[in-house]
Amino acid sequence: MTDMASATTPAAPALGLRERKKIRTRQGIRHAAYRLFERQGYDATTVEQIAAAAEVSPSTFFRYFPTKEDVVLTDEYDPLMEAALLERPADEPIVDSLRQAVVPLARQMAAGEHDEMLQRMRLVREVPAIRARMGENMSVSCGLLVDVLARRTGRPADDLGLRIVVGALLGGWQETMMHWVENDGTEDLGALLERTLDILADGLGRHAL
Amino acid sequence: MTDMASATTPAAPALGLRERKKIRTRQGIRHAAYRLFERQGYDATTVEQIAAAAEVSPSTFFRYFPTKEDVVLTDEYDPLMEAALLERPADEPIVDSLRQAVVPLARQMAAGEHDEMLQRMRLVREVPAIRARMGENMSVSCGLLVDVLARRTGRPADDLGLRIVVGALLGGWQETMMHWVENDGTEDLGALLERTLDILADGLGRHAL
DNA sequence: GTCTTATATGACAGTCACTCTCAAAAAATA
DNA sequence: TATTTTTTGAGAGTGACTGTCATATAAGAC
Numbered sequence: 483m484t485d486m487a488s489a490t491t492p493a494a495p496a497l498g499l500r501e502r503k504k505i506r507t508r509q510g511i512r513h514a515a516y517r518l519f520e521r522q523g524y525d526a527t528t529v530e531q532i533a534a535a536a537e538v539s540p541s542t543f544f545r546y547f548p549t550k551e552d553v554v555l556t557d558e559y560d561p562l563m564e565a566a567l568l569e570r571p572a573d574e575p576i577v578d579s580l581r582q583a584v585v586p587l588a589r590q591m592a593a594g595e596h597d598e599m600l601q602r603m604r605l606v607r608e609v610p611a612i613r614a615r616m617g618e619n620m621s622v623s624c625g626l627l628v629d630v631l632a633r634r635t636g637r638p639a640d641d642l643g644l645r646i647v648v649g650a651l652l653g654g655w656q657e658t659m660m661h662w663v664e665n666d667g668t669e670d671l672g673a674l675l676e677r678t679l680d681i682l683a684d685g686l687g688r689h690a691l
Numbered sequence: 692m693t694d695m696a697s698a699t700t701p702a703a704p705a706l707g708l709r710e711r712k713k714i715r716t717r718q719g720i721r722h723a724a725y726r727l728f729e730r731q732g733y734d735a736t737t738v739e740q741i742a743a744a745a746e747v748s749p750s751t752f753f754r755y756f757p758t759k760e761d762v763v764l765t766d767e768y769d770p771l772m773e774a775a776l777l778e779r780p781a782d783e784p785i786v787d788s789l790r791q792a793v794v795p796l797a798r799q800m801a802a803g804e805h806d807e808m809l810q811r812m813r814l815v816r817e818v819p820a821i822r823a824r825m826g827e828n829m830s831v832s833c834g835l836l837v838d839v840l841a842r843r844t845g846r847p848a849d850d851l852g853l854r855i856v857v858g859a860l861l862g863g864w865q866e867t868m869m870h871w872v873e874n875d876g877t878e879d880l881g882a883l884l885e886r887t888l889d890i891l892a893d894g895l896g897r898h899a900l
Numbered sequence: 901g902t903c904t905t906a907t908a909t910g911a912c913a914g915t916c917a918c919t920c921t922c923a924a925a926a927a928a929t930a
Numbered sequence: 931t932a933t934t935t936t937t938t939g940a941g942a943g944t945g946a947c948t949g950t951c952a953t954a955t956a957a958g959a960c
Contacts, residue, residue, distance in 0.1 A: 500907075500956055507908095528945065539910045544947065577895050610827060617826015618819060624866070640873070645866040646887050647895050653862020657833070657854040664849070678855050685894025686786050686856050709927060709936075716937095737916065748939045753918065 508546050511536040515553045516601065524554075524609045551615040554605050560626055562587055567630050576631055576647065577683045581676060589672030600667040607663050620652050627652075654678045717755050720745040724762045725810065733763075733818045760824040763814050769835055771796055776839050785840055785856065786892045790885060798881030805876060812872040829865060833857050863887045 497505075514535035518527040529550055533543040547553050566583035574582075591599060606616045627648045632639045658678045662671050706714075723744035727736040738759055742752040756762050775792035783791075800808060815825050836857045841848045867887045871880050 498957075503956090504908085529947085530945085540947095541910060541912095542908080545908080548947090550946070613830060614823040614827040617829065618823040620826065621822060621865075640870070642867070642870050642883075643890060645870065646863045646890055649866035650859035650863035650891055650895070653865075654855045654859035656830075656862075657858035658851070661849075661851050661854060674851075681852060681855055682859055682891070682895050686859070686891050707928075712927090713937085738918085739916085749918095750939060750941095751937085754938080757918090759917070 507536075507538065507542070511538065511543060511546055512553055519554075519605065520601070524605060524612065549615075551612050554602055554612050555615050555619060557619050557623070559587070559591070560623055563623075564626060564630050567627075568634070570634075572634050576635070576644075577679060579631075579634075580651065581679050585672050585675050585679070588675055589670075592667070592671035596667060600663065603659060603663040603667075607660060616656075620656060624648050624652050651679075651682060654682055716745075716747065716751070720747065720752060720755055721762055725807075728763075728814065729810070733814060733821065758824075760821050763811055763821055764824050764828060766828050766832070768796070768800070769832055772832075773835060773839050776836075777843070779843075781843050785844070785853075786888060788840075788843075789860065790888050794881050794884050794888070797884055798879075801876070801880035809872065809876040812868060812876075816869060816872050825865075829861050833861050836861075860888075860891060863891055 511532065515527070515532045518531055518535060529543055530540055532550075532553070533540045536543070547556070563584055566587055567579060570579040570583055605612050607613065624645075628641075628645050629639060631637075631648065632641055632644055635644075637644055655675060655678055658674050659671075662669060662674060720741065724736070724741045727740055727744060738752055739749055741759075741762070742749045745752070756765070772793055775796055776788060779788040779792055814821050816822065833854070837850075837854050838848055840846075840857065841850055841853055844853075846853055864884060864887055867883050868880075871878060871883060
């Protein structure tokens with residue numbers, strides 16, 4: 483989890499001791515952090531405490547995570563999303579591609595890593611610093627998506643229409659995610675995201691708005 | 692500017708010496724900061740330098756701006772937007788209300804404070820810390836807008852459809868703003884925002900996407 | 901297995917944003 | 931003018947992050 487399909491699945495036997503150790507350290511730090519966050523809250527937990535709990539030095543902590551926020555927000559989804567999108571036929575409407583490529587991805591994650599995802603999104607919702615960082619991530623994802631879609635459809639990389647569409651979509655999805663957390667992840671995330679896509683595809687004018 | 696219509700317009704004769712001094716101090720700090728940012732960049736400028744340039748103590752700096760980022764990002768627009776929206780007829784479609792209420796506001800600002808707005812948005816674009824903070828602001832604005840619109844249309848305050856629409860709209864607008872800065876503010880911001888509204892209103896399915 | 905090289909780690913010192921407390925200065929009020 | 935309230939500056943402290951250097955440990959050559 484979180485580190486893609488790595489130590490959890492035995493699908494990577496070709497990794498040297500070094501790599502395996504690194505992955506274990508990384509997960510150790512993250513788990514220690516999550517445990518402390520849950521007990522004392524994010525702000526009240528210092529990097530020093532996390533490092534001590536994970537039995538590494540503070541220096542090592544920062545070697546694995548550039549900032550404290552990154553423990554929560556390291557985004558492993560972008561490359562997966564990109565790959566999934568590139569597999570769609572080039573002439574498919576963008577909205578359909580997103581529906582076919584991105585939604586299943588989210589669905590799969592909401593299933594496989596449900597609890598971790600929930601805890602993570604809860605922090606996003608509640609801790610201002612993390613929420614802010616999340617916005618940054620979104621704008622990076624946005625740029626990435628725009629690039630992929632522009633390449634695929636032969637548009638210029640700075641096509642305003644495309645940027646607007648992607649920005650709007652991510653904006654809508656973020657609200658959807660927040661709604662999902664607020665209901666403690668009880669709803670079907672995939673269905674929610676699809677509904678969001680429907681609304682945006684049909685136009686805000688419809689849907690009695 | 693920036694501090695609404697305060698010291699710039701002589702429309703506030705009823706302010707005591709205390710208030711006037713506070714406004715002057717605030718603007719002094721901001722101007723000193725902008726000058727330094729332009730010369731040395733945001734990150735390379737310390738709060739201590741800003742305070743010195745503005746001839747106040749660092750303590751005073753933090754009394755006026757809770758964080759260094761707030762010098763750039765203090766958002767005075769939300770209340771104006773709220774007021775403008777509340778003046779629209781309650782049965783008007785949301786998209787139309789936004790078009791009538793918010794766009795003129797932006798237009799007016801892009802005209803009156805063009806250079807300051809440009810400088811500010813440039814920082815938003817280029818400095819990660821500020822961009823992140825901006826995302827926070829957006830999510831606050833989003834909540835605010837949703838509240839107003841929910842009240843106006845009699846929907847529940849946590850109506851998912853409404854949240855999605857507003858989130859998407861702000862997401863789209865943010866991209867539009869970025870496009871505007873990238874072109875050095877030469878385009879008509881109002882027109883750009885309206886176009887964004889058109890795209891979202893008609894639905895992403897149209898517009899050949 | 902040993903030697904060499906590349907990499908990971910920890911200790912430490914330093915910077916900077918931000919917080920808190922307290923006493924002095926200045927404006928508002930009586 | 932005297933009193934009260936607000937604003938300010940000084941100073942100490944915290945915690946996230948950076949950079950450097952010596953040590954330890956895994957990888958690769960032999």
